[in-house]
Amino acid sequence: MATTPHRRPLPSNVEIRPATPAEMPEFVRIASRELAVTTASVAGVDPRASLCAFEDGRLVTTYAWWPLQVRFNGPAVSVPGVTCVSTHPSARMKGYLRAVVERHFDHLHESGEASMTLLHPAWAAIYERYGYATVTDRVTYRFDPRDIAFHHPVPITGRLREVDLSQEFGLLVEVYRRYRDDRTGLIHRGRAMWEAGELEIPAGLRQTVIAYEEAGEPLGYVVYVHGPRPSGVIVNGGGQIMRVMDFVALSPAAHQALWGVIGGYANVSEVEWGNAPPDDPLPLMLVEPRRLNLSRRDGIMARLVTVSEALPLRPYTEAAGLRFSLVDPVCPWNEGRWLLETSSEGARVTSAEGASPDITLTVDTLARLAFGYTTASVAAQAGLLDVHDASALPRWDAAMRTKHPPHEQEHTW
Numbered sequence: 001m002a003t004t005p006h007r008r009p010l011p012s013n014v015e016i017r018p019a020t021p022a023e024m025p026e027f028v029r030i031a032s033r034e035l036a037v038t039t040a041s042v043a044g045v046d047p048r049a050s051l052c053a054f055e056d057g058r059l060v061t062t063y064a065w066w067p068l069q070v071r072f073n074g075p076a077v078s079v080p081g082v083t084c085v086s087t088h089p090s091a092r093m094k095g096y097l098r099a100v101v102e103r104h105f106d107h108l109h110e111s112g113e114a115s116m117t118l119l120h121p122a123w124a125a126i127y128e129r130y131g132y133a134t135v136t137d138r139v140t141y142r143f144d145p146r147d148i149a150f151h152h153p154v155p156i157t158g159r160l161r162e163v164d165l166s167q168e169f170g171l172l173v174e175v176y177r178r179y180r181d182d183r184t185g186l187i188h189r190g191r192a193m194w195e196a197g198e199l200e201i202p203a204g205l206r207q208t209v210i211a212y213e214e215a216g217e218p219l220g221y222v223v224y225v226h227g228p229r230p231s232g233v234i235v236n237g238g239g240q241i242m243r244v245m246d247f248v249a250l251s252p253a254a255h256q257a258l259w260g261v262i263g264g265y266a267n268v269s270e271v272e273w274g275n276a277p278p279d280d281p282l283p284l285m286l287v288e289p290r291r292l293n294l295s296r297r298d299g300i301m302a303r304l305v306t307v308s309e310a311l312p313l314r315p316y317t318e319a320a321g322l323r324f325s326l327v328d329p330v331c332p333w334n335e336g337r338w339l340l341e342t343s344s345e346g347a348r349v350t351s352a353e354g355a356s357p358d359i360t361l362t363v364d365t366l367a368r369l370a371f372g373y374t375t376a377s378v379a380a381q382a383g384l385l386d387v388h389d390a391s392a393l394p395r396w397d398a399a400m401r402t403k404h405p406p407h408e409q410e411h412t413w
Contacts, residue, residue, distance in 0.1 A: 007102055014096065015054045016103050019047045023059055027052065027084070031062040034086035035122065041196075041412075042084050049080075051104050053087075053096035060091035063100045066413045069188035070118065071180055073314040073372065073402045076188060080108070081413040082119035101130050105331055108305045115309035116367075120411065121301050131330045133364035135371035136185050136299030136408045139276040144236055147291035148263025154252045158214035160261060163221065165199065171211060171218050172246075179248045184314075184372055185300065185406040187413075197412040198223055198246035204230075205243070210261050212254040220254030222247045222261065226268060238269030246409070247273065255281060278405040300408045302367045307334045308349040311370060316342035320399040322392070323352055328363040342399045358392035361385035372402030 010016065019027050024047050032039045045064045053061035065080035082104075087097055108114050121127050124134055163171055172194070180186040187193070201207045205225035212220040226242035242265060249255040259282065262271055276282070283289040304310045307326060320342050328334040339352040359376065361369075365384040368374045376396035379385050387393065 007099070007106070008095075010099055013056050014099075015057075016051065016099055017054070019050045019052050019059065019062075021047050023047070023052075026059050027062050027064075030059065030088055031084040031086045034062075034088070035084070044192075045084055050084075051100050053091070053100055055091055055096070060088045061096040061100055062086045063097070063104070065104075065117070068118065068413065070408075071183045071186045073184050073316075074182045075313065075315065077116070077313050079114055080104075080117050081187075082117055083413055085119070085122075097126075098130070102330065105130075105303075105305050109331065109333060112306075112309070115304070115306040115313065117303045117305060118300055119303075120413070121298075124298060124301065127301050127303075128364060130303065131328060131363045131367075132301040132303045133367040133373075134298045134300075135302045135367055135373045136406045137278055138274065138297050138299045139278060139280065140295045140297075141271070141273045141276055141282070141292040142295075143271055143292045145242070145263045145265045145268050145271050146236075147286070147288060148259050149287045150256055150285050151287050152285070154256055156253050156257045156260075158212055158219065158253060158257065160210055160212055160257055163209040163211045165209060169194075172209070172221055172223075175211075175218050175221055175248050175250065178250060182403045183407065184402045184404060185408040187408065187410045189410070193410060193412050197410055200245070201225055202243070204228070207245075210258065212249070212257045214251075214253070219251050220247075220249035220258055222258045224262065226265070229269070236269045238265075238267045240265070240268045242268045242271045244271065244273035247276075252281075255285065259285070275409050275411075277407040279407075302371060304334070304363055304367050304370065305331060307338070307363065307366065311340055311349050312347040314347075314370065314402075315344070316347055316399055317344060317401070318395075318399040319343040320395045322396055322399060323355055323357045324366070325357040325360040326363060326366065327360065331363065334363055340399075356388065358389045358396065359385045359387055369396070369400045371406045372400065372404075373406055376400065 028039050028042050031042050050064040052059055062084050064084045065082045068079050068081040069076045070079050205227040207225050209223050211218050223246040224242055224244045226240050229239055229241050249258055322340040325337045326334055337352045337357055339350050341348050365379055377393045380387050
């Protein structure tokens, strides 16, 4: 990976390159310590999918990525899921992380390996400097199971049963795949990702997996763990806590049947689900939705590395011609005026130098629009873009809309 001419040169004693297998123990030591995670959680990194800074031959900045498949308004897109980003305390504030990030972007653009990247940020401000944008939210419920009372009960014609994961793991995979197919942000889960995430059993808790079926067809499942409160104190008559690890339902009956299971735990005083979708119907289903104590925080961030290649990867339901002027000092090949032409049959991005743009925006704002995280009209109100033709905003809003709000459930990469 050679340095691109527009990049600032590095000191002669600094080298940017992948770590070698022999250097991975030090990679794991630094990354796990600085990120305050277990060594096991980063030990699986492939050194060939790493890019690090070395100062006088000493590893000082770690950076790697997992090869992911993410849904982008339906279709699956290959993306590097950036991970293990850290810098040794003695080498901070020297620009080494910026050099690593820019080198990775240069390589992705020149090789065509991927046109965007994703990451879970420790702090959003770190990555906003490089053109990343928050594109999903994490919604958390924390409630007493006695508050599961439905405002409009629906007929439950199917059956609930426990799933034996040693024999029926494929049932969960099938239902999740059906759920994820037209979404934005959901990752393709390998077995290792399932086991390190949704199927992980925290110490001191027990796991249960329940499926809902109609005529033998699985239409939903819930994975949860529960056990004694750490304090041992009984609250509201219950001495246990519960964590919902995964919940997928494909019909109203599946939603109510599975939440009915959770609501039936009289000996549990608190249920927590830390990653509900933004469009989850449970708040609409309950008599007292405020009892969910819903909270929201930022989720994953996305970076459009090569805009002309990234935007056509997702489908668009509206036919439109969207002209924009893009600002992107980190990836200057993206800068300039562009025309995004969308239709139900595909999309393309072409240069539009000389044409008047509808809007001017930065690459992070464009990522938010591309993922359906916000609309051009809302972004304009927030001062995230400059409007040159106000009549174009409704076209942007309609064309960039996704089938569902973006959502990402995995925290294992």
